[in-house]
Amino acid sequence: MFESVTEMSTPIFETALILADQAAKTSSAYFRLGIDIDFKGDDSPVTIADKQIEREARDHLGKVFPDHAILGEEYGSGDLTNDHVWVIDPIDGTRSFISGNPLYGFLLAFMHRGQCELGLISMPALKELYLGRKGKGATLNGEPIRTSNRTKLSDAIIYINEGEKLLQYEPAAVSELLKIGHTRRFAYDCYSHALVASGQIDAVVDYDLKPFDYLPLAGVIEEAGGVISDWQGKPLNYNSDGRVITAATPELHKQLVDLLA
Numbered sequence: 001m002f003e004s005v006t007e008m009s010t011p012i013f014e015t016a017l018i019l020a021d022q023a024a025k026t027s028s029a030y031f032r033l034g035i036d037i038d039f040k041g042d043d044s045p046v047t048i049a050d051k052q053i054e055r056e057a058r059d060h061l062g063k064v065f066p067d068h069a070i071l072g073e074e075y076g077s078g079d080l081t082n083d084h085v086w087v088i089d090p091i092d093g094t095r096s097f098i099s100g101n102p103l104y105g106f107l108l109a110f111m112h113r114g115q116c117e118l119g120l121i122s123m124p125a126l127k128e129l130y131l132g133r134k135g136k137g138a139t140l141n142g143e144p145i146r147t148s149n150r151t152k153l154s155d156a157i158i159y160i161n162e163g164e165k166l167l168q169y170e171p172a173a174v175s176e177l178l179k180i181g182h183t184r185r186f187a188y189d190c191y192s193h194a195l196v197a198s199g200q201i202d203a204v205v206d207y208d209l210k211p212f213d214y215l216p217l218a219g220v221i222e223e224a225g226g227v228i229s230d231w232q233g234k235p236l237n238y239n240s241d242g243r244v245i246t247a248a249t250p251e252l253h254k255q256l257v258d259l260l261a
Contacts, residue, residue: 024124053090093189107216119219132223147248156202
């Protein structure tokens with residue numbers, strides 16, 4: 001379905017593409033079919049598709065890289081001190097998925113000694129695959145992409161993710177965010193960040209993310225030339241607090257950090 005494997009592929013790269021393709025096929029088989037929904041302890045929804053995608057990914061990784069650890073949304077975490085860790089979000093945007101909205105994604109990262117070596121954002125319904133490999137840049141369906149060169153916050157297109165949670169828990173931040181930028185949009189989930197990577201928009205402010213939400217994004221954003229961090233400007237890791245800024249340039253990133261501080 002997505003980018004073909006080339007002769008220069010590594011086993012990690014090839015495996016990532018296989019997992020993305022399988023996840024796309026599985027999610028597409030359930031999309032807009034009115035499947036049953038369960039709710040986890042934090043009231044977030046989960047479907048048979050979420051669980052099946054992660055099981056399939058774990059099964060494949062167990063065969064190809066049995067000594068690697070896995071951190072997944074539905075089935076928990078292995079040993080994160082392992083030199084090699086795969087991070088999986090089977091359906092990022094389950095609420096979009098269950099409501100027939102095509103802006104749901106499959107997220108994957110490969111971490112080596114705590115550093116993201118590969119990040120992947122797959123948008124199955126849109127047939128878009130964003131991929132970042134450390135030192136090799138970022139691509140959309142195999143074509144190189146870059147973030148915009150916007151440096152002035154007043155000129156920027158800003159997406160504000162998780163508006164409901166921000167209004168409840170960070171109302172002062174929302175008040176400030178609504179005063180900035182050339183254009184502002186409320187949004188959800190991973191696609192906003194993918195739009196920064198491809199240069200369509202300039203920044204995203206996000207909230208209440210987990211490592212399987214933000215680590216795959218980091219692998220794409222940074223290789224596309226952008227900056228991603230927590231709200232204090234610190235690099236993201238397994239223990240970050242889930243408040244995330246993605247920006248096209250260091251200048252925009254600094255202005256957003258200063259604003260949210």
